[in-house]
Amino acid sequence: MPDFRINDDWILNRISSQSNSFSDWLSNLMKTVEKSLENAPPEIAEEIKKDKNFDSLKDLDKELALAQKELAKLGGFGKKMSSFSSKIIDSVKKPIQMTIQKSLKDIESLDSIPELEFLTGKKKDLSSALYDVSKERGIESEGLLYLIQALPDLEAFLYSTSVKKYYRDHTEHALRVAVLGDFLLEQDFGQGSLEGLISELTDLDNKLLKDKFWWIIGLLHDIGYPLGKMTTAVNYSLVNQILKCYPTIDLEFIPFEINLAWKGDQEDYLKIIEEGLSKEARTLIREGAGYQFKDIAGKSHLFLKQENGHPEFNFKSDVNLDHGVISALSLLRGLGSPKEILDNDEYIGYILAARAMALHNFKAQLKDYVFEEQPLAFYLMLIDELQEWGRPIPIQIRDTYFTTELEKVSLLDELLLTLDEFSWLMQFKNQQAKELMKFNFNLFSKEKKKSFGRLDSGETFPKTKINLQDIEIKQDKKKKKENIIAQDIIII
Helix, strand or coil, X not given: CCCEEECHHHHHHHHHHHCHHHHHHHHHHXXXXXXXXXXCCHHHHHHHHCCCCHHHHHCHHHHHHHHHXXXXXXXXHHHHHHHHHHHHHHHHHHHHHHHHHHHHHCXXXXXXXXXXXXXXXXXXXXHHHHHHHHHXXXXXXXXXHHHHHHHHHHHHHHHHHCCCCCCCCCHHHHHHHHHHHHHHHCCECCCCEXXXXXXXXXXXXXXXXXXXHHHHHHHHCCCCHXXXXXXXXXXXXXXXXXHHHCCCCCEEECCCCCCCCCCCCHHHHHHHHHCCCCHHHHHHHHHHCCCCCCCCCCCCEEECCCCCCCCCCCCCCCCCCCHHHHHHHHHHHHHCCHHHHHHCHHHHHHHHHHHHHHHCCCCCCCHHHECCCCHHHHHHXXXXXXXXXXXXXXXEEECCCCCEEEEEECCCCCEEEECCCCEEEEEECCHHHHHHCCCCHHHHHHHHHHHHCCCECCCCCCCCEEEEEEEEEEECXXXXXXXXXXEEEEEC
């Protein structure tokens, strides 16, 4: 039996126990519930007050409903009490909503008030918590916080264009990575806690590593993704839609190109990231920043009328911005000038965080991916690859002649973790999602082996096993049966 089911319920519960804002919300909620139940029948009030954690609040409606069922068994007297308890339910809900609104208005970091359903766990919306958690974990740069707020809008554009027909969530993904990594840092696999091992290798303070710098890495490691994909999104998706719609018109256009500006101190930030890395890694970082293409000369493309319409524009840009490098540069530029960063000894944690973010997306085999060489980069890459659950993929489905519906499907609902063996189980059971996206288990497994294969646990990091299973579910007269139709095991 697995020790943990890692899913979004688990993520939300960990956030609620660690976040000051969540703690304040829940504290106020429980006080309101207790006050509202002062005049309730003792047996109902006592039943609800037994458990004062997030789960009891989340199941408040269910607990009251069960109490009503028990009262119904008491005949006429029970009916009267049941009617009274129904009024209690309404009286509880209203002050809860009012108190939430009142308490949240005092939090300046929120532009809008999350819905009651989100705070009580009925609405799973991790992106709503990303901004607040980011501020709590030491992300103070106004530019970075603004970008975190803007990410959902940028992702909405990327979803709608589907970026070469494939795009996955990165906003909620960031919070999942941060929370899962925070949990594993606490674990002891025989050589002390992971945070202790990484702290020893990096000379970072244990507490700062776990409570600040890891969260910065987890929350910000993909903020460069929209910029890295925007050129492809515009040129591949939008241009091709125009070509498709106007097959009889001669068209000429200059492709949309984005590169970083190199007239200022951009290169100095790159040098901070590159220090101490292998030659191969430094080359990849320069390429990921588009350094070799300092000047973009737009070349026009001509599409003349053809009998069968315009051919598809298969855009390929020389500039290939890497989102990990962009994320790292965003972090460093939010701290100050290169000189300010280098002159401040307290910034070493930020520099190591930026270095890990810059390295995490390269598909090459680098010596930097050995745990003892770059422990934070290794750790980020491991957690990043493990975080597969709940990441919706857009599938375009034409529902009528005039409209196309964008349906989001998720292949995986949860990870199963066995802590003693440090083994992970990914079971792909969602048949509808697999059919919609034409899921190929062998291809997925091959890609995962390649991604995890970059990592070398060295002599210190615990051996890790990832078990991938393609599950077929069949319903007979009595119950559902789950059959493993394909399986692969990856050892790091």
